[in-house]
Amino acid sequence: MTEHQNEKLSALVDGEQDQETMQALVENASHRERWFRYQLASAVVRGDAIAGHRFDISAAVAAEVAKSPVLAPAKVSALAGLQRWLQRSGWMRPAASMAVAASVAVVTVISVQQLQAPTEVTNPAPQGRSVSTLETMPIGGVVNPVSFNTVHTPSEQMDVGVERRLLQSFMMDHQQQLQLSQQQEVATLEAEAEVTPEQPEPDSQ
Amino acid sequence: MMRVSNAMLAIVVLAWLGASPANAARDGVGQQAETTQSAPQTVTEQQIRDGVAWFNRMQQALRNENFNASMVQVQGQRVELFSWLHGRTEEGTELELLYSLNGPDSYLVRQNQQVSYFHPMISPYSMQSRALFGPIPSAFYESYAEIEPSYSAVAMGGGRVLDRPAKHVRLIPRDQQRFSYSLWLDRASGMLLRLATVSPNGDILELVQLTSLEITPEVAADLMQMHNSPMPPLIKDPNVDTRIEHDWQQTWLPEGFHQVRSNHHSLPMTGIAADYFLYSDGLTRVSVYVSQDPRAATSIQYEGLESLYTHRHRDFSVTVVGRLPMETLQRIAASVTR
Numbered sequence: 001m002t003e004h005q006n007e008k009l010s011a012l013v014d015g016e017q018d019q020e021t022m023q024a025l026v027e028n029a030s031h032r033e034r035w036f037r038y039q040l041a042s043a044v045v046r047g048d049a050i051a052g053h054r055f056d057i058s059a060a061v062a063a064e065v066a067k068s069p070v071l072a073p074a075k076v077s078a079l080a081g082l083q084r085w086l087q088r089s090g091w092m093r094p095a096a097s098m099a100v101a102a103s104v105a106v107v108t109v110i111s112v113q114q115l116q117a118p119t120e121v122t123n124p125a126p127q128g129r130s131v132s133t134l135e136t137m138p139i140g141g142v143v144n145p146v147s148f149n150t151v152h153t154p155s156e157q158m159d160v161g162v163e164r165r166l167l168q169s170f171m172m173d174h175q176q177q178l179q180l181s182q183q184q185e186v187a188t189l190e191a192e193a194e195v196t197p198e199q200p201e202p203d204s205q
Numbered sequence: 206m207m208r209v210s211n212a213m214l215a216i217v218v219l220a221w222l223g224a225s226p227a228n229a230a231r232d233g234v235g236q237q238a239e240t241t242q243s244a245p246q247t248v249t250e251q252q253i254r255d256g257v258a259w260f261n262r263m264q265q266a267l268r269n270e271n272f273n274a275s276m277v278q279v280q281g282q283r284v285e286l287f288s289w290l291h292g293r294t295e296e297g298t299e300l301e302l303l304y305s306l307n308g309p310d311s312y313l314v315r316q317n318q319q320v321s322y323f324h325p326m327i328s329p330y331s332m333q334s335r336a337l338f339g340p341i342p343s344a345f346y347e348s349y350a351e352i353e354p355s356y357s358a359v360a361m362g363g364g365r366v367l368d369r370p371a372k373h374v375r376l377i378p379r380d381q382q383r384f385s386y387s388l389w390l391d392r393a394s395g396m397l398l399r400l401a402t403v404s405p406n407g408d409i410l411e412l413v414q415l416t417s418l419e420i421t422p423e424v425a426a427d428l429m430q431m432h433n434s435p436m437p438p439l440i441k442d443p444n445v446d447t448r449i450e451h452d453w454q455q456t457w458l459p460e461g462f463h464q465v466r467s468n469h470h471s472l473p474m475t476g477i478a479a480d481y482f483l484y485s486d487g488l489t490r491v492s493v494y495v496s497q498d499p500r501a502a503t504s505i506q507y508e509g510l511e512s513l514y515t516h517r518h519r520d521f522s523v524t525v526v527g528r529l530p531m532e533t534l535q536r537i538a539a540s541v542t543r
Contacts, residue, residue: 167505186318
């Protein structure tokens with residue numbers, strides 16, 4: 001077996017090769033044993049090797065390959081997912097604040113992870129700061145992990161959970177107000193556009 | 206050193222000198238940027254004229270070109286990928302679609318001034334808006350005049366971005382109290398190819414870069430198909446009619462910020478009631494919450510691309526949220542008086 005073929009075999013085991021290569025390799029009987037060793041080694045690396053696995057599986061693999069149709073990468077329309085949305089009949093009337101609030105819930109906070117153990121939180125760090133990370137998620141799907149610092153005075157040992165909630169509350173609302181302000185801006189511009197044509201009249205009188 | 210002919214230019218130069226040495230190493234695109242960044246001494250009037258012209262060219266491209274692009278957005282460790290289509294029909298209708306390729310498949314659809322949002326976890330809705338609420342600032346869809354009071358557009362050198370000859374334009378704030386932006390524009394079309402948001406220290410807070418771009422004579426068939434589909438209903442602004450309750454004075458804001466929205470409302474999750482003010486400098490926006498709820502009086506500080514700071518006054522607290530340096534947020538929060 002050439003070095004090139006070994007590479008292919010390795011890539012195949014790692015799931016990177018196309019079916020044609022796979023078929024060619026598997027059909028070559030002299031490769032079978034090596035194929036299986038690669039397969040086994042890869043399975044061990046992945047942690048899913050089963051003890052007592054039947055040694056020669058290449059025949060089964062070849063049969064499987066022969067059975068499955070040749071898959072051409074499907075050209076998926078940019079709109080496939082959107083079309084599913086648009087084909088739904090009857091939109092739910094968004095309940096004013098509800099819908100935007102819901103969007104913002106998606107928009108902003110998906111998960112919060114505490115970096116410090118709870119014991120360290122209840123005993124503030126020397127500088128009186130505790131650090132957590134908050135993951136925010138704007139509508140596009142971007143998750144933005146950022147650390148936040150909370151400044152404690154020794155007398156108030158606020159529950160970090162409460163602070164996190166407070167922080168999320170402001171961040172979510174900020175996103176919501178930003179989005180709503182775009183709509184308000186359009187309304188303002190339209191109102192101005194309606195007023196403008198009438199202005200010359202009083203001037204001319 | 207070249208002669209600086211008026212006060213406005215002097216401010217630009219100060220901002221430039223202050224912000225640039227750290228930026229120089231970071232916001233270049235490979236080595237192509239070196240020529241422009243090796244010795245930034247001053248900004249000429251010609252550079253400003255060119256910068257403004259390039260910005261407006263980009264704005265025209267974003268509004269008028271038919272394009273099919275993919276875009277990567279990097280914030281810290283996170284990388285997100287989008288597909289982005291835009292077109293203008295023969296009747297003049299603007300069509301735009303942005304959808305995420307990682308994570309939940311969300312779609313943002315714009316037809317002229319109506320934007321619809323689709324996400325697996327929400328009930329779809331539409332809003333009136335002149336731009337998508339996505340990675341590209343809505344100011345980029347408007348003329349330079351909108352941001353002119355707060356930012357100078359300065360034409361820098363060039364480079365190669367997305368295998369195209371590109372022009373580098375920086376939006377330099379007229380003071381050190383906000384972020385600057387580094388734009389790389391396609392020389393042929395004016396199209397935005399790359400955008401970096403840069404802190405006053407020179408840290409890149411966010412990077413948006415196109416990974417493919419196809420400009421076509423015709424509007425994409427997908428967009429035309431979308432154009433004729435019914436969209437979800439328009440949402441009603443729940444806060445637009447609620448007046449603020451107290452007569453707060455905002456005694457300091459960075460130059461160029463003006464109020465675009467104010468109301469009284471309760472926050473999601475916590476229900477904290479606050480008088481609310483939104484200020485804009487044309488490009489970035491900052492929220493100011495003034496509340497007498499004791500729960501809002503916790504001193505929180507959160508620093509990232511979007512930062513938050515709470516300042517406790519004697520009998521009320523002020524929380525400021527926005528894409529501004531922490532020092533600016535602190536100063537805004539402290540400067541609210543009754």
